[in-house]
Amino acid sequence: MANIKIRAFLFVFSVLLAVQAVAQNNPYQLNDECYPYFLKAEELAGKEGFKAVNDTLLRLALQNGDTKAQTLFYVEKLRDIVRVVPMDGSQDAAVNAAFRDLKEAALRLGHMQYFYYGYELTQNYYFNTGRMLKAMELIQQMQDFALEHDDEYGKWMADRYMVKLYVDQNDYVSAKRFIDRAIETYETTSDSLILRQSPTRLWCDLSDYYPIGSDSARLCIQRAVENRKTFLDTLRCEYYLAKQAALDQDMGAYEASRDYCISSPSLPTVTPSGRLFFDVIDAVFDGTIGRHLNDIQDLTLLREWKFIAMLLQQHGYRGYALHLYRQLVDELEDQVSTNNRSRLAEVEARIGNMSLAANLREKSSQVTQISRLVFILAIATMLIVITFLLMSIRSYRRNRARDAERIAELKAANEHAIAADEAKTQFVQNMSHEVRTPLNAIVGFSQLLSLPDGSFPLEEKESFSSHIVNNAQMLTMLLDDILNASALDHKEYKIVYEEGECHYMCRAAISSSEHRLQPGVQMFYDPENEEPFYFRTDPRRVQQILINMLTNACKHTTQGEIRLASSTTANPGFVTFTCTDTGTGVPPEQAEVIFERFVKLNGFVQGTGLGLSICRDIANRMGARIFLDTTYTDGGARFVFIVPVNPPEGAVSDIPLSPQFRQ
Numbered sequence: 250m251a252n253i254k255i256r257a258f259l260f261v262f263s264v265l266l267a268v269q270a271v272a273q274n275n276p277y278q279l280n281d282e283c284y285p286y287f288l289k290a291e292e293l294a295g296k297e298g299f300k301a302v303n304d305t306l307l308r309l310a311l312q313n314g315d316t317k318a319q320t321l322f323y324v325e326k327l328r329d330i331v332r333v334v335p336m337d338g339s340q341d342a343a344v345n346a347a348f349r350d351l352k353e354a355a356l357r358l359g360h361m362q363y364f365y366y367g368y369e370l371t372q373n374y375y376f377n378t379g380r381m382l383k384a385m386e387l388i389q390q391m392q393d394f395a396l397e398h399d400d401e402y403g404k405w406m407a408d409r410y411m412v413k414l415y416v417d418q419n420d421y422v423s424a425k426r427f428i429d430r431a432i433e434t435y436e437t438t439s440d441s442l443i444l445r446q447s448p449t450r451l452w453c454d455l456s457d458y459y460p461i462g463s464d465s466a467r468l469c470i471q472r473a474v475e476n477r478k479t480f481l482d483t484l485r486c487e488y489y490l491a492k493q494a495a496l497d498q499d500m501g502a503y504e505a506s507r508d509y510c511i512s513s514p515s516l517p518t519v520t521p522s523g524r525l526f527f528d529v530i531d532a533v534f535d536g537t538i539g540r541h542l543n544d545i546q547d548l549t550l551l552r553e554w555k556f557i558a559m560l561l562q563q564h565g566y567r568g569y570a571l572h573l574y575r576q577l578v579d580e581l582e583d584q585v586s587t588n589n590r591s592r593l594a595e596v597e598a599r600i601g602n603m604s605l606a607a608n609l610r611e612k613s614s615q616v617t618q619i620s621r622l623v624f625i626l627a628i629a630t631m632l633i634v635i636t637f638l639l640m641s642i643r644s645y646r647r648n649r650a651r652d653a654e655r656i657a658e659l660k661a662a663n664e665h666a667i668a669a670d671e672a673k674t675q676f677v678q679n680m681s682h683e684v685r686t687p688l689n690a691i692v693g694f695s696q697l698l699s700l701p702d703g704s705f706p707l708e709e710k711e712s713f714s715s716h717i718v719n720n721a722q723m724l725t726m727l728l729d730d731i732l733n734a735s736a737l738d739h740k741e742y743k744i745v746y747e748e749g750e751c752h753y754m755c756r757a758a759i760s761s762s763e764h765r766l767q768p769g770v771q772m773f774y775d776p777e778n779e780e781p782f783y784f785r786t787d788p789r790r791v792q793q794i795l796i797n798m799l800t801n802a803c804k805h806t807t808q809g810e811i812r813l814a815s816s817t818t819a820n821p822g823f824v825t826f827t828c829t830d831t832g833t834g835v836p837p838e839q840a841e842v843i844f845e846r847f848v849k850l851n852g853f854v855q856g857t858g859l860g861l862s863i864c865r866d867i868a869n870r871m872g873a874r875i876f877l878d879t880t881y882t883d884g885g886a887r888f889v890f891i892v893p894v895n896p897p898e899g900a901v902s903d904i905p906l907s908p909q910f911r912q
Contacts, residue, residue: 295332749788806832
C-alpha cells in the first residue's frame with residue numbers, strides 16, 4: 250500500500266510540473282495565441298464546431314507567422330475527416346485531398362514530422378476500412394520518399410508504421426523485422442527528431458514476439474522500462490510488469506502495478522479491456538475463475554487470451570486452459586480467413602486479372618487448409634500451433650508481396666512485348682519486299698547463267714552478271730542499314746576524330762554512289778573553293794552520310810542531275826554540304842517525318858527507310874545537323890548537312906543557320 254501511495258504522489262507531482270511547463274513554454278512550442286486553439290481543435294476533431302476553431306487556428310498562425318501552427322491546421326483537418334467519414338471507403342476523395350494538402354504544407358513550411366504523420370493517419374483510414382494493400386502501399390510510398398531524400402527520420406517512421414500494421418493483426422513474426430530495424434536506428438542515430446521519440450512501445454511489442462515469461466521477453470520489458478520517457482510509456486511498462494509479476498506469482502509487485510494501471514484513465518490507450526483483464530487474473534488467484542470464463546471472450550487483445558490460458562495452466566486449471574486454447578485457435582483461424590478473403594477481394598478488384606485471381610484463390614485455399622491443420626495440432630500443443638500459424642501468415646504475406654512484384658514485372662514485360670511486336674511487324678512488313686526483290690533477281694539471273702553454254706549471247710550473260718552484282722550491292726546496303734541501326738541502338742557506334750579533307754570526302758562519296766544513278770541522270774560536285782580544306786572530324790562518318798544523301802537522291806531522280814556542293818562560308822565555323830536533285834521532291838510537311846525509322850514516302854522505291862534516320866543519329870553524335878531545306882522550290886529536293894570544324898564534346902551543339910537554310 251505504501252508503494253501505491255508513493256507512485257500516486259509521483260504521478261500527481263509530475264502532472265503539476267507538466268502543467269507549469271505548459272504555462273511557461275508549451276510542448277509544441279507554438280505561438281501563445283495559437284496554442285489554445287490547437288488544443289481545442291484536437292479535442293473537437295470529428296465533432297461539431299471543429300471547423301470554426303481550426304479556421305481560427307490558421308488565421309492566428311498566419312498573423313503571427315507561426316509555420317508550425319499553420320502545418321498543424323492541415324494535420325487537424327485530416328484528423329477530423331478520417332474520424333467523421335463513413336468507414337466504408339465512400340469518402341476516399343476527401344481523405345486523399347486533405348492528405349495531399351498536409352504533405353504540400355509540411356514540405357513547403359519545413360515540418361517533415363507532420364509530412365510523415367499524414368501518412369500514418371491516412372494508412373490508418375485505409376486499414377480501418379479493410380484495405381490492407383492500400384495501407385501497405387502508402388507506407389511503401391513513404392519509405393520510398395525517405396530513401397530518395399535520404400531522410401533517416403522518415404525511414405524510421407515507416408518501420409514503426411509497419412510494426413503497428415502487423416501488430417494490429419497479431420502478426421508478431423512479420424513485425425519483428427521492422428521492430429529490430431527501428432530499434433537499431435534509434436540506438437545508432439544522431440537525428441534529434443528520432444531521439445525525441447520513445448522506443449518503449451517497440452520493446453514492449455518485441456517482448457510479445459517471444460514466448461510468455463521467457464528470458465528474451467523479460468529482457469525486452471526491462472529495456473522498455475529503461476527507455477521510457479512519458480507517462481504513457483510508464484503506464485505501458487506497468488501493464489507488462491503486472492503480467493510478468495502475475496506469472497512469477499509475486500503478488501506484491503503484481504498488485505502495485507495492477508493498481509497503478511487501473512487508477513489511470515489512459516489505460517484503454519494501452520489495452521482497451523485492461524480492467525477486465527486484471528479482474529480475470531484476480532479470479533485465477535482467488536479461485537473464482539469458474540464464474541469469469543465467459544468474461545475472457547470480451548478481452549480485446551488475443552495476446553491477453555494467450556496469457557490467461559498460460560496462467561490457468563500454471564495454476565492447475567488444465568481443462569479451462571485447453572478450452573481457452575481452442576477458442577484462441579478458432580479466433581486466429583477466423584481472423585486469418587477474414588483477412589485473406591478481404592485482401593483477395595481487394596487484389597481482384599484493383600488488378601482485374603483473371604489468371605492472378607485464380608492463382609490467389611488457390612493460395613487462399615492453401616491457407617484455409619493450413620488453418621484447419623493448425624486447429625487439429627492445437628489439441629496436442631498450443632505453442633506449436635500458434636508458432637506454425639504465425640509462420641503460415643508470414644509465408645502468405647511473402648507470397649502476396651512476390652505476386653505484386655510479379656504482376657508489375659508482367660505488366661512491364663507485356664507493354665514491352667506489345668511495343669516489340671509492333672516494331673517487329675512494321676520491320677518485317679517493310680523488309681520482306683526489300684530483301685525479296687534483290688534476292689529474287691540474284692537467284693533468277695544466277696539460274697540463267699547456269700544454263701549450258703550457247704543458251705545466251707556473251708553480251709547478255711555480262712548483262713546478267715551486272716544485274717547480279719547490282720542487286721547484291723543493294724542487298725548489302727539493306728543489311729548495312731540494319732547493322733548500323735542496331736549499333737546505334739546499342740551504343741556501339743563510335744565517333745573517331747581525325748584530320749579530314751573536304752573535297753576528298755565528297756569525291757569519294759560520289760565515286761561510291763554514281764553506279765546507282767538511273768539512266769540519263771548525271772552527278773556533279775560543286776566546291777565553293779577548289780583549295781583543299783582540312784578540318785577535325787570523323788571522315789568515315791561524314792563520307793557515310795554523304796553517300797546516304799547521294800544514294801537517296803539516286804533512288805528518287807529519274808532524269809536531270811544530282812549536285813553535291815560544299816561551302817566553308819555559308820555557316821562560319823562549319824562545313825556545309827548540300828545535295829540537290831531534280832527528282833520527285835519532298836512535301837514541306839514531311840520534312841521531319843522522313844528522318845524517322847522505316848518511313849518511306851514512296852513504297853515502290855527500293856530501301857529500308859533507315860538511311861536518313863541513321864544519318865541523323867550519326868550527325869547528332871558528331872554535333873552536326875542534317876535536314877531537308879524546305880525553302881528550295883526549283884524542283885526536286887535539297888538536303889543540307891552541316892558539320893562543325895571544331896566538334897563539340899558531348900551534347901549536340903546549337904548550330905546557327907544562315908538565312909538561306911533557315912526552316
